[in-house]
Structures are given as C-alpha cells and as structure tokens.
Amino acid sequence: MENLPLYISFIFGIITLITLLLFYRVIKEADLKTAKPNTHIIFPALIVWLIIQAFLALNDVYSTHLNSLPPRIVLLGILPPVFVIILLFNTKKGKLFMDSLPLLSITYINIIRFFVEIVLYCLFLHKAIPELMTFEGINFDIIAGITAPFIAYYGISKSKISINLVLCWNIISLTLLINIVIIAFLSAPSPLQKLGFDQPNIAILYFPFNWLPTFVVPVIAFGHLVSIRQLIKKKINYSSTIVKQ
Template structure:
C-alpha cells in the first residue's frame, strides 16, 4: 500500500466516519427513549470494532497466508457482523431496536455509497481491485447512493412515494449490494477466488479499506433488511 496516494485512504476513512455519524444520528432519532439512551454505548462498541479491524489489518493478519480456508477476513471480520445482524432480527430486544429506527435516517445512510464507489474507482486506477467492482464495470451501486436522498425525502418527508415503491427500491438496492459482495469474494486472493486473477481484489485486506466489508457493507445490509421488514409489515396491515 506504500504506492497508494494518501488522499484515497483519508477519503475512505472520512467516509467510514460519516457512516458512523449517520448511524449515531439514526439511533438518537429512535422512537424508543431507552434506545436513544444507549446510543453512546452502541457507538463506542462500534468504534472498538473498527479499532479491532484496523489492528488486525495493520498487523497483516488479513493479507498473510492467503491460502487459508476459510479466509481470515471472513472469519474475524465478516462473520461476526453477520452473527450480530441475525441476532438483532431474532432476539426480542434486537427486534425492538430494529423497529424503533426511523426509515428516513436509515435511507439517508445509503448516500455513503456514492463515496464508497468513488473510492473503489480510485483503487481500481491504482491496481488494488478489478474494474468489474467499479461503476465502470458491473457495479451500479452508485445509483443506489445517488437515489437514496431523493427516496428518503420524497418518501418519508413528503409522503409522495408509495410504500410498495419504497420496498421495491430497497429490494433492488440490496440485490445490487449483494452482487458486489459476491464479486468481491470471488475476486479476492483466497482459495475461493474464481475470477480476476490478473487483478485481484486486494484492497479490502488493508487498512482502512478493511472497514468496507467489516462495517459499512454490513450496516447497509442491516438497513435494507430493516426497511424491508418494516415495509412488508406495514403493507400487510393495509391489505
């Protein structure tokens, strides 16, 4: 990573910070007084998580012994995030937390995808990941980021968009995100790699880009599942 321009790392670190701030605002806007009171604790836990991921990547845990199976970044970075999301949607207190978050704020968080996609394109130009993971390849994720503030404003501020359309937007955005997740896994250097051997996806193994698969992506996925769950329940009640 010595040859990577510093501004790319700084830009992505600031994107991660913005994501954290937006999520903090979301929690502080919860409809539950108890959840709002726990906002600081939740953010502290997330900061500790980010620090752990930074430490592991800076200690070269993720970019060494790349033939280990399963890949270490999946074991120590992605899997814990998946477990937390599953618990939140199955545990009584977790569902209470999920159902208290305002969909307006959750939707606004998706705007960070614009900055993520800019970062990915810069990383491609610096030979840190394959072109297919960018908006110049087969990744239209930036469209979700661009449309997010409009969906948030017209759907939840102005009530100009029907719930079914909001639901469709969330489903499509989640599918697009899962597409890039699959591409990222299949192009990363590991026994699971199936594509892009000429230019593998190595960026996510280094600091600060390790925060993308271990924090930003899981948070965006959590937001979409939350919105889908809430919208399906709301539409079902109407019908």
C-alpha cells in the same frame, strides 16, 4: 499499500467516519425509549470494533496466510457483524429495537454509497481492485447512492412515492449490494477466488479499506433489512385497516 496515494486512504477514512456518525444518529433518533440510552453503549462498541479491525489490518493479519479457509477477513471481520444482525432478527428486544429506528435517516445513509464507488474507481486506477468491481465493470451499486436522497425525501419524508415503490427500491438496492459483495469476495486472493486474476481485490485486506466489508457494508445491509421489515409491516397494517373498514 505501496504506490497508493495517501489521499485515497484519507477520503475512505472520512467516509467510514461519516457512516459511523450517521448510524449513531439513526440509533439516537429511535422511538423506543430503551434504545436511546443504549447509544452510549453501541457507539463506543462500534468504535472499538473499528479499532480492532484497524489493528488486524495494520498487523497484516488479513494480507498474509491467504490460503487459509475460511479467509481470515471473513472469519474475523465479516462473520461477527452477520451474527449480530441475525441475533437482532431473532430476539424480541432486537425486533423492537429495529422497528423503532427512523426509516428516513436509515435511507439517507445510502448516499454514502456514491462516494464509496468513487473510491473504488480510484483503487482500480491504482491497481488495487479489478475493474469489474467498479461502475465501469459489473458493479451498479452507485445507482443506490444516487437515488437514495430522492427516495428518502419524496418517498418517506413527503410520502409522494408509494410504499410499494420504496420497498422495491430497498430490495433492488440490497440486491445491488449483495452483487458487489459476491464480486469482491470472488475477486479477493484466496482458495475460493474465481474472478479478477489479472488484478485481484487486494484493497480490502489493507487498512483502511478493510473497514468496507467489516463495517460500512454491514451497516448498509442492516439498514436495508430493517427498512424492508418496517415497510412490509406497514403494508400489512394498512391492508388490515382497509379490510376492517
């Protein structure tokens, strides 16, 4: 994008790389024996996905033909990860895989959200997104990033916070994520735009920021869904144990 300092793009590229490595660590630490060998497949697949998204953005696939429905970034960048997540939740192997993922490492990934919000604020200052997409607007996602290490350490590692509170944190944090996703979608230039007309959300249409909705957000959302699933199962198992006693 024109008039955007290179360091902002560089920082976000690093954030995406860290997200990839943290997610790779989550999969590698899975308890399921069949999951660990699959890291050799999943990790290259994620790299290929990032390369494809970079290619599409660098060739202006997302930043042109803005009147198309559905928007190209939704069709080519967002729906595929959503489809994969739905598939995992609706297959036996997918459920076993998700239940084997380490809750602690999944929770720590959310720290990345703090740095994402800093980048979003920089993008606002350089007129690449509207103010309402930042913590000075109606985006409170930074709260999840700030509280994540405390929930991970005291709630999961040390078990000093109840399962109910950790579950509530995941639900609230997922809600915060959905909130900014909706704001970003309605602020992006398309026939469906309802917000941010003074300064549309153009950043996500360009490299490397298109990695945010096509990779970083799906990883965070998937982590919350897995965490909520695991925590609910723990509550049910705990309740069953109490009843039997």
